[in-house]
Amino acid sequence: MxxxxxxxxxxxxxxxxxxxxxxxxxxxxxxxxxxxxxxxxxxxxxxxxxxxxxxxxxxxxxxxxxxxxxxxxxxxxxxxxxxxxxxxxxxxxxxxxxxxxxxxxxxxxxxxxxxxxxxxxxxxxxxxxxxxxxxxxxxxxxxxxxxxxxxxxxxxxYANEGAGWFTKRIEKVEDWKGTKIRIGGFAGGTVTKLGAVPTLIPFGEIFPGLEKGVIDAAEMGLPANDLEAGLHKVAKFYHMPSWHQPxxxxxxxxxxxxxxxxxxxxxxxxxxxxxxxxxxxxxxxxxxQNAALKTLQEEKGVEIVKFDDEMLKAMRAAFNETMDELMATDPEVKMLMDDLTAFMEDYKAWENIGSIGRNSLWD
Known part of the structure; x- marks a missing residue:
């Protein structure tokens, strides 16, 4: 091993x-x-x-x-x-x-x-x-x-992944309509509200799914994962940032x-x-990750597509709606989210005072 x-x-x-x-x-x-x-x-x-x-x-x-x-x-x-x-x-x-x-x-x-x-x-x-x-x-x-x-x-x-591999560009909210995407969890509910058709399949089925047109897009993993899996051979548009998986x-x-x-x-x-x-x-x-991303762009011909602020706001609104609906009917999910949110707010209060900001040395 x-x-x-x-x-x-x-x-x-x-x-x-x-x-x-x-x-x-x-x-x-x-x-x-x-x-x-x-x-x-x-x-x-x-x-x-x-x-x-x-x-x-x-x-x-x-x-x-x-x-x-x-x-x-x-x-x-x-x-x-x-x-x-x-x-x-x-x-x-x-x-x-x-x-x-x-x-x-x-x-x-x-x-x-x-x-x-x-x-x-x-x-x-x-x-x-x-x-x-x-x-x-x-x-x-x-x-x-x-x-x-x-x-x-x-x-x-580990940290944020890519937002997914697509056989077409997703630049406007309307572009999600009818897009068959391998994505699961709360992200699946989120893109459903944007018009996409989510499905969750194991890692090993992603490549053939894209290759055969069973799905139009898939989120999988980190750039290094996706390079190893060869997803650039079946989809050329690699979307960012990782809204769904920070x-x-x-x-x-x-x-x-x-x-x-x-x-x-x-x-x-x-x-x-x-x-x-x-x-x-x-x-x-x-x-x-950066070395893998450079290989994908410079050697494999992959195009990076970044979601703009308008798209991210639409995703966030759809996610909030998804979670509000779920927490209203599932007390276990509400218990978890309330506890995690309280922990995050406590941490953020300290970070806002004690931190000089992410990557500030390189800004």
Whole structure:
């Protein structure tokens, strides 16, 4: 699996393991039983960040545990469809799974923001809510209330993606009418109000969907993901900015019985490795995107199309309407949004006073 990691990633991995070992998390590894976590992934491990964070995490965990804990990753569809991973982990068919909450959005809408949502917080603020606010407590409550026998963590968390690949330009609100787009979650409800026809399909079906004309557009991932997936071969208009996905979380879920059967040391090793994967995914994702974007533009002939202020205002209004309707009928979504909004407002109050503004050194 380590072949998917860059040289810089391997350096970071070695440094992380040294640090975690220094603090004693690997000290009791010899006394613990060996566990191999059979782990299906909803995302190809070849995809930068979205997929490769699981590889990075697996290597950290194996080294920190002295080889007593190993992740055996399975590529999308190898064991089961991507949308079935949560249930398979809950049922004990597999020990763990690498997936995202948006794939439960059809039946569990409160899971959607644990993957992403339009006009949401930046990644570091979202991570703060998960670890320092009520984010993870609510996440576990929602899954438990829905009958999922799992424990959940954010594994990959990274910054804004592209707004999507289109076979035509979307420059006016009217251009959305009839556009068949691969997009899900609350963003799907938003573009519906603009006249689009959203559908949520797994990553592996995006390329053939665009190629065969089943869909006219698709949001997928970061520029580095999209370059690796070859989406420039089937769509030439890459739209920005990322109104729909200012942060992304890819989660790892574990069967609760498996978690409860682990020693205290193993649980600590697991959670420390998760935190390290959080840091790596945030830093590495930001570091590699501009190079990928330049390749797409200069070598692959991709045209960047930026939504103007009028379009973004229309999207925001449609999103607000979508959420007002949903929160009026779904108390769980309202509970989540009220709590997250309060956390964001508290953070923003400090940022407005203490920050000199994003990128001000380069303005």
């Amino acid at each position: 380590r072949n998917y990691l860059t040289r810089q990633a391997m350096k970071a991995l070695k440094a992380s393991v040294v640090m975690l070992t220094f603090f004693g998390l690997a000290g009791t590894a010899m006394a613990d039983k060996k566990i191999t976590f059979k782990t299906p992934s909803a995302f190809g491990t070849n995809l930068p960040i979205t997929g490769s964070t699981s590889v990075y995490f697996a290597d950290v965990l194996e080294r920190v545990s002295g080889g007593n804990m190993k992740i055996k990753m399975f590529e999308p569809g190898e064991l089961m469809p991507a949308f079935d991973i949560h249930q398979a982990v809950s049922d004990g068919q597999v020990q763990a799974g690498y997936t995202c909450g948006a794939y439960l959005g059809g039946s569990l809408k409160e899971a959607i923001p644990y993957c992403t949502m339009p006009f949401g917080p930046e990644p570091h603020v979202m991570l703060g809510w998960l670890y320092e606010g009520n984010g993870t407590k609510l996440w576990e409550k929602f899954y438990n209330d829905a009958g999922y026998n799992v424990k959940v963590w954010p594994l990959a968390i 942060y992304t979380i890819i989660e790892i879920v574990m069967n609760m019985d498996v978690w409860n059967g682990m020693s205290d040391a193993q649980q600590a090793q697991w959670e420390a490795s998760v935190r390290q994967a959080n840091v790596w995914s945030m830093t590495h994702s930001n570091a590699i």
